Ligand SMILES: Cc1ncc(C[n+]2csc(CCOP(=O)(O)OP(=O)(O)O)c2C)c(N)n1
């Protein structure tokens with residue numbers, strides 16, 4: 005096993021301790037570690053006996069986490085993965101009862117504050133949004149960003165959490181934000197498994213933090229495996245800190261301090277963490293702590309057993325080098341505790357863990373039992389007066405005899421009962437239906453709520469302020485409207501920052517930020533490397549710590565490089581914490597149509613399918629975009645704004661209140677009235693539709709053009725559905741592939757807005773071709789909806805309805 009220490013370890017703690025105090029600390033540490041191990045063992049048993057569905061635990065990783073917890077202070081952050089229960093217990097950010105409540109999927113934030121029963125076990129979070137939507141004082145609390153299951157997916161946000169401390173330390177204008185930082189003295193702690201360092205997100209984050217020099221401390225828990233795949237197939241030289249040596253700071257360079265330490269060596273671990281974290285905290289130098297020789301006493305998870313793929317020798321080694329066994333041996337040989345003392349403490353700890361487990365189980369089971377009894381009784385009462393008495397009695401009996409029942413058993417039994425009594429109508433049945441409605445409401449809150457934070461600070465509650473124009477308002481390039489909007493907002497709110505590729509010195513590739521870095525400084529408007537995933541992570545982390553980032557993705561086509569972070573982490577944050585965390589980052593990008601295969605994308609279907617949990621804004625011009633930024637920067641929910649790539653040089657009038665007027669989200673606008681066909685379009689195609697409308701007018705066809713402006717939320721006042729009541733015909737035009745963004749719009753209008761009932765002909769869509777558009781004007785013409793395509797699509801619908809008046813063109 006590798007064991008070279010790149011840094012020799014320092015002394016144990018700053019404060020001089022008596023041997024008795026020292027003993028107490030160590031014994032307490034061991035107790036926390038031992039309880040954590042018991043929780044893993046018991047947790048696994050609960051899954052194998054069917055009380056919980058899946059289990060993944062931190063056994064074999066306890067001792068390093070005890071050491072890490074010693075270096076963790078109020079104000080600090082953790083962004084980690086599913087092995088960290090010991091750290092969470094040791095810091096007090098979680099406890100055994102919450103551990104079991106989550107294992108049992110208890111849908112209650114009092115019992116599982118991390119996720120309200122939504123996440124698998126060992127997925128941690130602290131709650132930093134109060135129920136009224138305000139922030140808790142993060143400078144005083146220990147903070148844990150919500151875990152996700154996708155390995156390494158939590159790395160990009162770690163960068164942002166660390167970067168916030170850099171901004172809080174270096175930008176004196178932020179001193180008023182006292183509840184988020186004390187002079188940037190916080191460290192963002194990351195943990196990751198050895199196997200997961202093979203992911204691109206790990207390397208992207210690692211490099212970016214080295215460039216930015218932020219207080220980020222990454223611990224790699226190295227157990228030499230990633231499920232069944234050994235280090236030889238994961239990591240060059242089978243040693244991650246060895247290959248990252250080039251990142252080591254040298255005289256006069258930026259970079260990392262890199263440490264390597266064995267996962268069973270309590271003393272070395274405490275010394276290493278103390279030393280590493282003080283460098284990180286004081287100097288804002290990122291550190292890597294590679295913890296080797298870790299084990300997995302129970303294997304990877306409850307899904308399989310490691311005996312299948314680990315050799316006998318490896319398994320024997322894991323037994324011998326179990327970190328708790330080694331710590332125990334060391335405590336005895338150093339006269340810290342006798343075997344008898346430890347035996348006694350261990351047996352008490354076992355009892356305590358068992359009690360916590362029972363309480364967590366009983367609290368959940370008792371609640372369900374009450375509901376189940378009510379439901380079964382209501383079914384039995386209904387059974388007496390209906391034809392299907394025997395079947396209903398059987399349903400009630402079956403429900404009462406379910407072992408470890410869930411709410412699905414209850415609700416499903418009621419729904420089946422209602423199907424069997426579809427032709428009956430008795431007071432008992434009405435009672436059952438109303439019971440179901442009441443429970444459904446509670447279950448919706450338990451299982452379906454908080455996709456968005458939905459607080460009083462939501463952008464949906466931002467007051468509408470209309471754009472005002474002076475009589476002699478200047479006609480300027482669209483990009484200048486945006487530039488004026490950003491300028492006003494940067495002036496107004498010191499917590500706003502913007503960053504991305506080419507955003508700083510040149511003010512973005514289309515000059516929306518031109519001149520603003522000079523005016524507001526390079527802590528507020530700044531260039532980044534080419535690293536889309538961590539640009540989003542950077543935004544996420546900053547926004548979780550009270551700053552207002554605009555994270556720029558240079559072109560919409562490159563959003564794919566950040567989709568994993570946006571979809572897995574950002575979009576699910578509010579939902580998976582049941583509103584306990586929020587990250588109001590604004591993602592700015594530009595797209596739809598310019599040139600060639602990778603600069604003309606309009607993958608709205610991908611976005612709508614993968615980013616539920618963000619507002620999706622598709623402004624038709626830069627003035628509307630500015631109004632949306634004004635709204636979003638005053639709200640507290642994440643959003644994507646897609647500017648029209650071909651619109652920056654088109655002339656627009658400058659509103660007098662360019663930094664103040666707001667465009668409300670979800671409000672569609674009728675761009676042109678007409679009685680023949682409702683045409684719904686957005687973004688770059690909208691202009692083509694408006695031009696086509698002129699020519700169609702000459703052909704005696706009057707289209708009503710509607711711009712939904714935002715795709716999520718979509719037309720909350722049913723403007724599209726109402727328009728259909730007049731025109732009875734619907735055409736949706738966009739430049740995504742067929743059946744993608746346009747299919748979503750159809751679903752909203754036909755199903756949600758009941759538009760189907762107003763139609764007198766088949767609803768149609770006009771989209772781009774199935775492939776991406778080739779380079780050049782011809783490529784565009786033959787791939788994306790053109791002026792001609794729009795006219796013909798509209799005309800053909802009219803022709804189909806009235807061929808006499810509108811004969812086929814060709
Ligand atoms: C992106 C992604 N790919 C694959 C998985 C499936 N998976 C879950 S854990 C795991 C192994 C992780 O190994 P390692 O990083 O070494 O952590 P360990 O479990 O050994 O502590 C894999 C492949 C996942 N959750 N996410």
Ligand SMILES: [Mg+2]
Pocket residue numbers: 197198199225226227228229230231
């Ligand atoms: Mg591993």
